[in-house]
Amino acid sequence: MSAPTRRERLRTATLSEIKDGARRLLVTGGIEAVSLRAIARDMGMTAPAIYRYFPSLEALVGGLAGDLYDELRQHIETARDAAGPEPTEQLTQMCRAMRRWAVGHPAEFTLIFGNPVPGLAEFTDSCVDPDHPGARFGAVFLGPFVELTRSSRLPGPPTHELRRLLDGHLTPLAVKHGELPIEVAYAFLSAWTRLYGLVAMEVFGHLSWAVDEPEALFETELVALLTQMRPDDAGDGLTPGAARH
Amino acid sequence: MSAPTRRERLRTATLSEIKDGARRLLVTGGIEAVSLRAIARDMGMTAPAIYRYFPSLEALVGGLAGDLYDELRQHIETARDAAGPEPTEQLTQMCRAMRRWAVGHPAEFTLIFGNPVPGLAEFTDSCVDPDHPGARFGAVFLGPFVELTRSSRLPGPPTHELRRLLDGHLTPLAVKHGELPIEVAYAFLSAWTRLYGLVAMEVFGHLSWAVDEPEALFETELVALLTQMRPDDAGDGLTPGAARH
DNA sequence: TTGCGATAGTTAACGGCGTTCACCTTAATG
DNA sequence: CATTAAGGTGAACGCCGTTAACTATCGCAA
Known part of the structure; x- marks a missing residue:
């Protein structure tokens, strides 16, 4: 409540200088360039000093990953809020924002959405906590799906099949998010894995053997x-049963 | 052509012993457990000896990745050949085989389909070579798609939109694979990224926050x-225009 | 004001890593 | 048989994370 003491100010300043240094190393050299010695070197310190702020390198990287989750979530929330009230339009812009961030920050995306980094396992597993940055991130994408089901039937396998x-x-x-209609849960997971597949393959370079301009494929898939998410308005041959007009 | 000399036999034996050791370390401890010193230790050798067989650790890991590509490809070809002539059935079994291998060999899957390992960049990039294990792997999945288009119109955005x-x-x-109808190319890439998204998210643990039994989600998505790939036979509401009945 | 304890930093060291170099042994070859 | 190349060793360099012992300084209470 009270004003931070001088000591506290210095501490948080050093703490964010450490994280900034770690991020800079991550961006320029990938995760394996992030080392306590390199961070300390850049700060004009020695490596053991960092142990006053983080119990280990892994913990430091874990904290960085949490920050990145929040950064990406905010990026996507901004895109959603700029998209207006229509959930389909919101989803479009959110997916685009996701890809834009990933392509623009490949090292950061890789850290939080790639192979679990050895010491990050406990970080990934602790996602049961609803306050976990990853869970908060998921909730942002779930929102428009819940909204969508109010106005229109979702496509996909019929409910009894899903059940x-x-x-x-x-x-x-x-x-984590309360009981959801099974169609909503499935539609969300289906879309999320598709989005992940597209973006991860592009960022990891697993698409370059086939595609020149991954953005074109992304837009097509999107x-x-x-x-599929908007069965009422029949943009193409994908729309199900209730034929338009 | 002639019989291998004694020296050659010894060399190939040592070479595969090195690779076996590397694989064992990969399986038990992940990629960061694969070290020249550990491999050599397990063989009763010293680390510099390995430089007679590989120019660097990265090259060794690259060779291992190539072997794994081929192993996975053969696994999937076996599943395809056991599935009979129907391309949809072939694809079903191939996708299942892909997931089965990935879940059963997470470390190996991670090596070839996860973040590019630092020194593996050149390996990934050299995929332009059609003899590259990755390209051969892609061709296996492409086959049934080409076959599919002979019998039925593929769903998805209309051709003019794709163009x-x-x-x-x-x-x-x-x-790499010759000029393909754009619907075939798109259907293939779409399915491939979806399959990748599902399998990679499961193996990397990015699904556990939402799903208990990833296989159930996999089968549903499959x-x-x-x-979608079989528009004639209308299993559910997803089938396009030409309504069944 | 003095003194004391927590805080933040240091240096030195241990063991692990990839890699290089000089050296040695052994097998194949003319 | 002499030579040459291949395969392997040991020592060393410079990285790395981490620990331990030590020191200086900052802030607060007597």
Whole structure:
């Protein structure tokens, strides 16, 4: 409540200088360039001093990952808020924002969405905590899906089929975000894995053997994905049963 | 042509012993456990000896990655050959085989389909070579898609839309596998990124915050994906225009 | 004001890593 | 048989994370 003491100010300043240094190393040289000695060197310090701020390198990287989750989430929330009230339009802009951030920050994206870094396992596992940055991130994407189901039936396998295949297997999601209609949960997970596949393959370079301009493929997939999400308005041949007009 | 000399036999034996050791370390401790010193230790050798067989650790890991590509490809080819002649059925079994291998060999999957390992960049980039294990791998999945288009129209955005969005951006694919109808190329890439997203998220642990039993989600997505690929037989509401019945 | 304890930094060291170099042994070859 | 190349060793260099012992300084209470 009271004003921070001088000591506290110095401490938080050093703390963010450490994180800034770590991020700079991450961006320029990838995760394996992030070392306590290099961070300390850049700060004009010695490596053991950092142990006054983080118990280990892994903890430092974990903290950095949390910050990145929040940064990406805010980036996406901004895009959503600029998109107006229509959930489909919101989703479009959010997916684009996701890709834009990932392509513009490949090292950061890799850290939080790539292979679990050895010591980051506990960080990934601790996602059961709803306050976890990863869980907060997921909630942002879930929002428009919940909204979507108010106005229109979602496509995909029929409800009884979904129940047969998925019932009881989505408990972590239910625990975190409350009980959801199974169609909503499935539509969300389906879209999320598709978005992840597209973006991760591009950022990791697993698409370059086939595609020149990954953005073109992304936009094409995005159209297909969102057309499925909006069964009323029949943009193309993908729309189900209730034929337009 | 002639029988290998004694020296050659010893050399190839040592070479595969090195690779076996590397793989064992990869499986038990992840990529960061693979070190020249550890491999040599397990063989009763010293680390510099390995430089008679590989110019660097990165080269060794690159060779291992190539072997893994081939192993996975053969695993998937076996599944395809056991699935009979129907391309949709082939694709189903191939996707399942892909996931099975990935879940059963997470460290290996991570090596070839995760973040590019620092020194593996040149390996990834050299995929322009059609003899590259990665390119051969892609060709296996492409096969059934080409086959599919003979019997049925593929779903997805209409051709003129695909041309508008993708024309000229798929040249690497065309260079490698010959000119393909744009619907085939798109259907293939779409399915491939979806499969990748599902499998990679599961293996990397990015799904555990939402899903108990990733296989259930996988099977659900697989049904949805393949139903789209088979517009004639209308399993669910996803089938386009030409309404069944 | 003095003294004391927590805080933030240092240096030195341990063991691990990739890699290079000089050296040695052994196997194949003319 | 002499030579040459291949395969392997040991020592060393410069990285790395981490620990331990030590020191200076800052802020607060007697």
